[in-house]
Amino acid sequence: MAVTTRLAWLHEKTLQNHFGGKRLSLLYKGSVHGFCSGDLLDRCYNQGPTLTVIYGEHRIIGAYAEKSYQERKAASIILLALQETKISEWELGLCTPERLFCHDNVKYNSTTNFQIELRNRKVIMGSKTTEDLGLVQNCTISIQDCEVFRCEDLLDERKIKGVTELRKSLLSALRTYEPYGSLVPQIRILLLGPVGAGKSSFFNSVRSVFQGHATHQALVGTNRTGISKKYRTYFIRDGKDGQYLPFILCDSLGLGEKEGGLCRDDIFYILNGNIRDRYQFNPMESIKLSHHDYIDSPSLKDRIHCVAFVFDVNSIEHFSSQMIEKIRRLRRELINAGVVHVALLTHVDSMDLITKGDLIEIDRCVPLRSKLEEVQRKLGFALSDISVVSNYSSEWELDPVKDVLILSALRRMLWAADDFLEDLPLEKQVDVFGGVEA
Amino acid sequence: MEVTTRLTWNDENHLRKLLGNVSLSLLYKSSVHGGSIEDMVQRCSHQGYTITMTYINENMIVAFVLGNYINLRESSTEPNDSLWFSLQKKNDTTEIETLFLNTAPKIIDKQLVCRLSENDIFIIRPDNKIYLDRMMIKNLKLRFYGHLQFLECEVFRVEGTKYNLDYTKRIMKAREHRNKLLADIRAYKPYADLVSEIRILLVGPVGSGKSSFFNSVKSVFHGHVTGQAIVGSDTTSITEWYRIYSVKDGKNGKSLPFMLCDTMGLDGAEGAGLCMDDIPYILKGCIPDRYQFNPRKPITPEHSTFITSPSLKDRIHCVAYVLDINSIDNLSSKMLAKFKQVHKEVLNCGVAHVALLTKVDDCSEILQDNFLNLSRSMTSQRQVMNVHKMLGVPISSILMVGNYASDLELDPMNDILILSALRQMLRAADDFLEDLPLEETGAIERVLQPCI
Numbered sequence: 001m002a003v004t005t006r007l008a009w010l011h012e013k014t015l016q017n018h019f020g021g022k023r024l025s026l027l028y029k030g031s032v033h034g035f036c037s038g039d040l041l042d043r044c045y046n047q048g049p050t051l052t053v054i055y056g057e058h059r060i061i062g063a064y065a066e067k068s069y070q071e072r073k074a075a076s077i078i079l080l081a082l083q084e085t086k087i088s089e090w091e092l093g094l095c096t097p098e099r100l101f102c103h104d105n106v107k108y109n110s111t112t113n114f115q116i117e118l119r120n121r122k123v124i125m126g127s128k129t130t131e132d133l134g135l136v137q138n139c140t141i142s143i144q145d146c147e148v149f150r151c152e153d154l155l156d157e158r159k160i161k162g163v164t165e166l167r168k169s170l171l172s173a174l175r176t177y178e179p180y181g182s183l184v185p186q187i188r189i190l191l192l193g194p195v196g197a198g199k200s201s202f203f204n205s206v207r208s209v210f211q212g213h214a215t216h217q218a219l220v221g222t223n224r225t226g227i228s229k230k231y232r233t234y235f236i237r238d239g240k241d242g243q244y245l246p247f248i249l250c251d252s253l254g255l256g257e258k259e260g261g262l263c264r265d266d267i268f269y270i271l272n273g274n275i276r277d278r279y280q281f282n283p284m285e286s287i288k289l290s291h292h293d294y295i296d297s298p299s300l301k302d303r304i305h306c307v308a309f310v311f312d313v314n315s316i317e318h319f320s321s322q323m324i325e326k327i328r329r330l331r332r333e334l335i336n337a338g339v340v341h342v343a344l345l346t347h348v349d350s351m352d353l354i355t356k357g358d359l360i361e362i363d364r365c366v367p368l369r370s371k372l373e374e375v376q377r378k379l380g381f382a383l384s385d386i387s388v389v390s391n392y393s394s395e396w397e398l399d400p401v402k403d404v405l406i407l408s409a410l411r412r413m414l415w416a417a418d419d420f421l422e423d424l425p426l427e428k429q430v431d432v433f434g435g436v437e438a
Numbered sequence: 439m440e441v442t443t444r445l446t447w448n449d450e451n452h453l454r455k456l457l458g459n460v461s462l463s464l465l466y467k468s469s470v471h472g473g474s475i476e477d478m479v480q481r482c483s484h485q486g487y488t489i490t491m492t493y494i495n496e497n498m499i500v501a502f503v504l505g506n507y508i509n510l511r512e513s514s515t516e517p518n519d520s521l522w523f524s525l526q527k528k529n530d531t532t533e534i535e536t537l538f539l540n541t542a543p544k545i546i547d548k549q550l551v552c553r554l555s556e557n558d559i560f561i562i563r564p565d566n567k568i569y570l571d572r573m574m575i576k577n578l579k580l581r582f583y584g585h586l587q588f589l590e591c592e593v594f595r596v597e598g599t600k601y602n603l604d605y606t607k608r609i610m611k612a613r614e615h616r617n618k619l620l621a622d623i624r625a626y627k628p629y630a631d632l633v634s635e636i637r638i639l640l641v642g643p644v645g646s647g648k649s650s651f652f653n654s655v656k657s658v659f660h661g662h663v664t665g666q667a668i669v670g671s672d673t674t675s676i677t678e679w680y681r682i683y684s685v686k687d688g689k690n691g692k693s694l695p696f697m698l699c700d701t702m703g704l705d706g707a708e709g710a711g712l713c714m715d716d717i718p719y720i721l722k723g724c725i726p727d728r729y730q731f732n733p734r735k736p737i738t739p740e741h742s743t744f745i746t747s748p749s750l751k752d753r754i755h756c757v758a759y760v761l762d763i764n765s766i767d768n769l770s771s772k773m774l775a776k777f778k779q780v781h782k783e784v785l786n787c788g789v790a791h792v793a794l795l796t797k798v799d800d801c802s803e804i805l806q807d808n809f810l811n812l813s814r815s816m817t818s819q820r821q822v823m824n825v826h827k828m829l830g831v832p833i834s835s836i837l838m839v840g841n842y843a844s845d846l847e848l849d850p851m852n853d854i855l856i857l858s859a860l861r862q863m864l865r866a867a868d869d870f871l872e873d874l875p876l877e878e879t880g881a882i883e884r885v886l887q888p889c890i
Contacts, residue, residue: 046441163447384663
């Protein structure tokens with residue numbers, strides 16, 4: 001029989017989060033290893049913090065020991081009852097593992113209040129315990145199965161060290177990045193998305209990673225009106241006095257629900273490279289060709305090489321049909337114009353049930369996977385074109401876990417830009433060098 | 439003391455991938471649980487597949503995967519396979535060597551001993567000493583001999599849906615085979631150097647995965663999933679242009695010896711999708727890259743970009759009929775009629791052709807164990823027989839691939855399918871080139887003129 005837990009995914013996640021982001025490593029499973037307290041203890045002595053989970057007929061109860069079980073040494077035990085995603089706790093106090101698991105003929109007495117009799121496949125509880133755990137008045141629970149897990153930190157020192165190394169290698173890959181065929185000196189990435197999706201915050205986050213501390217150069221607005229009314233093309237330095245990095249992030253006015261927001265025509269002027277940095281958008285009409293911020297004959301290096309659609313991961317399910325229609329239409333127009341685009345989901349840390357420990361193995365994260373599929377279904381992006389990040393907002397110092405997500409997202413945008421440049425017809429590639437008039 | 443593995447996070451991820459996307463749960467750690475082999479066995483028996491890791495020093499690990507620790511008793515006669523590894527860190531890279539043995543360690547005199555034809559080839563002693571014989575040292579490419587003190591021994595349970603040793607074996611062989619295919623295709627040269635690149639035309643219904651196949655091929659050669667050809671996930675086709683894609687061997691690599699020609703999708707309705715009259719011109723190489731198709735009006739020799747005297751290198755050398763494997767049973771009669779028309783043109787031109795079935799779900803089921811051929815159960819499948827009957831394509835020319843459009847990571851099994859498909863197309867193109875009449879290989883223009 002396979003040694004895998006009976007816990008449903010949601011239950012396991014609820015327990016993991018309850019103890020502050022733990023991973024549960026299964027050590028013992030009654031139905032596989034036999035309901036024998038001696039065997040359980042042999043496997044579970046000296047394993048660090050453990051969680052014992054008992055599956056009754058209708059309920060799941062648990063016993064958490066913060067310290068390793070050791071032979072004949074009392075450990076502090078916390079009892080819990082799991083109902084849906086709610087956990088009620090009750091402190092049992094000090095108890096030896098032998099007493100808890102009814103080993104070596106330690107008999108139940110009223111002062112124990114709680115005992116797991118594996119051999120008889122039942123749990124005996126005092127009435128006070130039962131009541132405090134919010135269980136129905138019934139002092140014995142028959143055991144269907146019993147599992148013991150070691151609780152490991154999802155984000156321990158070892159993993160932080162690994163993430164830090166990954167961050168380092170990503171940083172060096174991005175610093176030494178060269179656009180395909182050296183066709184342009186820098187890649188221009190346009191951030192496009194609804195108001196408040198986190199476009200400016202993403203720029204701030206990227207800048208922060210390369211500055212070495214959290215920065216907030218672009219003003220960020222969370223209210224419905226949005227703050228970025230000017231078109232901004234942000235160059236980023238590698239450190240305070242460092243070289244310019246090989247990419248430029250272009251921040252625009254947010255996309256409005258119906259009217260207002262960035263106009264469609266302006267988007268295409270931006271894509272072509274017709275609009276100068278700091279142009280003041282007018283949501284009512286697109287830029288006039290006579291405007292002093294209008295560039296007449298932009299070259300390949302001035303145009304956008306990759307568009308990143310930025311969405312708040314929590315907002316996607318609430319998108320109005322107009323917004324979805326708008327994005328799909330825009331995507332289609334981009335495809336026709338041969339512009340590559342990717343999607344960036346922000347605020348991933350604020351999703352339900354997600355803890356920081358999940359962010360280091362984001363690809364294995366179940367709720368995120370369904371979110372990605374939703375984006376694919378609703379908006380039509382390929383899964384491999386969607387990145388997720390958690391932007392810097394209120395922090396002062398950097399966090400390697402966030403950095404890795406931000407840098408990976410940026411790398412994916414640059415890959416897409418390379419695809420775009422490789423796909424250009426030869427005559428357009430040459431334009432740059434000749435500076436031919438459009 | 440904390441029960442945490444000594445493995446770095448990076449090495450753990452590497453190992454998990456190597457074994458086939460598994461999870462590892464630490465069961466035993468000698469420095470915490472004591473070095474007694476009995477205690478180790480007590481904790482690790484009946485846990486399913488386990489991996490036992492001995493850390494020789496900071497940069498060297500010797501490990502083995504076992505089916506079940508229960509068979510460790512000397513008296514046990516159950517047959518037992520084991521998979522052995524060495525991981526050695528050199529500078530920034532980790533070198534991994536593997537070895538399969540059809541023997542497994544047993545407990546003898548409080549030691550863990552592995553015997554092969556009467557010889558002790560591996561011993562772990564309770565005092566943290568390890569012994570490996572010459573054969574093991576050689577196969578695992580280690581540089582020590584005899585007994586050696588190790589730092590630590592850890593045992594993990596290997597968790598994964600359906601995990602077993604054969605699966606790991608297969609994944610590892612698959613990686614090897616993939617690398618061989620990659621090398622073959624890189625070194626490929628068209629027959630008699632008649633042309634420098636083979637042009638492969640992808641034809642098929644809207645949404646059958648023509649552009650995705652190009653993306654998949656590019657992904658394999660670039661090492662990450664890419665999407666240069668923008669793919670539609672909605673029902674309407676994205677491709678309206680004729681595109682001739684060349685693929686580079688990595689971002690700054692050389693161009694590979696083939697080009698993939700992507701067309702607008704076929705549509706069952708009249709006046710929609712690729713125009714039938716465009717097909718002969720495509721096959722003969724008269725249509726340039728980036729020509730915009732018009733479903734109602736085929737290209738004519740008067741068109742400004744029409745190539746009037748294409749040479750052999752401009753022609754299509756192999757046609758792939760692309761079909762979504764899940765839609766084969768529901769092809770409309772109109773679609774089928776269009777396919778037959780295309781097929782007729784292809785036969786007229788004498789061009790090589792294959793069928794490419796896309797969007798296969800389970801890539802690992804399709805190939806024989808040695809990856810050299812499609813598995814028999816697959817070739818006798820309804821869909822394959824259907825395609826064989828409908829289009830008259832021989833079964834050996836019906837190829838299958840999964841697509842990377844909905845995937846985040848490359849899968850060695852799918853890589854093999856993609857590369858094998860590509861190789862079969864190149865072989866078919868060679869046959870076509872070899873079969874050409876001599877005068878066509880030299881003076882293609884003159885021969886072609888009259889038929890246009």
